[in-house]
Amino acid sequence: MPGASQITVSRAESSTGSSAVARSDERVRLQDVCIVHGRGDQAVVAVEGVDMHVGAREIVSIVGHSGCGKSTLLRAIAGLLPNASVQGRISVMGRSPDEARRSGLISMVFQESVLAPWRTVERNVTLPLEVARGRTRTPRRTASEQLELVGLKGYEKRYPKQLSGGQRQRVSLARALMMEPEVLLMDEPFGALDEITRDEMHSELLRIWETTHVSIVLVTHSLAEAIFLSDRVVVMSSHPGRVADTIEVDFPRPRRTDLKDSPEFSRIAHRIRVSLEHNR
Amino acid sequence: MTTAAAPTTSVAEPPVRAEIPPAARAGLLLRVFRITRSWLVLGSAVVLWQVVVEVFGIAPYILPAPSEMIASFADNAGLFLDGLLMTTLMSLGGFGVALVVGVALAVLMARSALFEELVYPFLNIVRVMPTVAVAPLLIIWFGRNALPIIICSFLIAVFPILVDVAHGLTSVDEDLVSVMKLANASELSILLHVRIPNALPYLFSSFRVAAPGAVVGALLGEFIGARRGLGYLITVYSAQLNTAAVFVLALLSCLVGIVFFNVCVWLERIVVPWRTVVR
Ligand SMILES: Nc1ncnc2c1ncn2[C@@H]1O[C@H](COP(=O)(O)OP(=O)(O)OP(=O)(O)O)[C@@H](O)[C@H]1O
């Protein structure tokens, strides 16, 4: 059942809104989005009829079976796909994804940290700023402050090779935040980490999110991760990818790790699991 | 003394500590042996060579004794060192041109699919063309001077550089390119900040093949048409059946190759400490 119930939760706007962006409640909106990979006989419909929205300071997760088009959807929102392959409407801060990307409104974190091994941690974090064309804003936080925020104070002069997987992913997050994006897209950002590190990163991410006002779209294979972090979980079906179900998660924030052990948490996890079963 | 030594360590330690000085001396000897043992083997082989030649009375034009080679070098030192210098210069020339042309072509190929499509078949023909067959032609065209020799050297050195650098420029992680695009980076900044640094380890790795290749190319050019250089001298002395001189010249050629190779390995360690590509 595509386009299932979508109740928008209005949340209290933070009074500390310091960015110069219009205070509309909506950061990302997808309307009837269809994405085709390749052309001619090779064409594959990756995603079809997707409706989705992400409000200001919201975290929305996307879950679904492997190959259902989650990464494709993120790349479309990021304006990284050729225009011809995307149909329907995608708007990010009221602009096309391409414009939003050019204005530096979007950052992305991937499963691998993809740092430049020839740069120190600090110079990895500043890389996006160094190459950003037409950018006039000076960042609120220096690279060191950004690293401190992600818990890597004192690691500025190290090389990526000298860090653990979890630390590298923190650097990757710091690099994404350096652009001070309005929308942060995360594609299985903790997928390569062990469970203990992953739990730690969840709390860290929430703490960082509280201080940055960024909206997050998170693709994940972990239902616990999706529920713990999100305001809304979007369940996708496969071949082609469609929105099968949208589940609101109303746990109050700030959330604590022991939330994961609550019966309500398990109930939501069960509901998502059933939804995934029905939409192979 | 035993009571004073390291109070924090376990009780079993003090007697062991007392024996450390002789053990350390033995360790030092062992280390010296480790470092020099390959030279010792080499030295023994040379001595054995000398002995075998003398005991069996092998004719010097078949296998000259090391002593005869040393004598030959001493007699012709000026001439041989001039050859060494020439070959080194020719190799450096060919290698330098190969570096510039190889990298430039690789960058063009990485930036333009059309360029790659148009140029690739042509490059492949040049690549499989044996340099031995081309060298005489080059000498007919350019005469007996440095140019054909440098071109021979270039022809052998350029392809490893071109192929590896092109690979290094294109084997950048797509997600890192996405990070750059999300910062609104231009294609040029992606090239400068991501593709080129990514290709550097590949470049240095290609030197391990290209640098000795440049020397082989120069020798080959000198073989076929030159009036100076190690390759030329080898043709002269082998025609005279002066085997000792040929051996010396071959060893000097090896020396150029070894020095080239090691300089490149050393540069690689300095310039790209973050990664070396394993072949
Ligand atoms: N560049 C491409 N060309 C052609 N088809 C593609 C391309 N990229 C992805 N696809 C196809 O599109 C579909 C969706 O891929 P996508 O990578 O978005 O899946 P995903 O949901 O992210 O999967 P996973 O959970 O395994 O990461 C898949 O069937 C895949 O084969």
Ligand SMILES: [Mg+2]
């Ligand atoms: Mg994916």
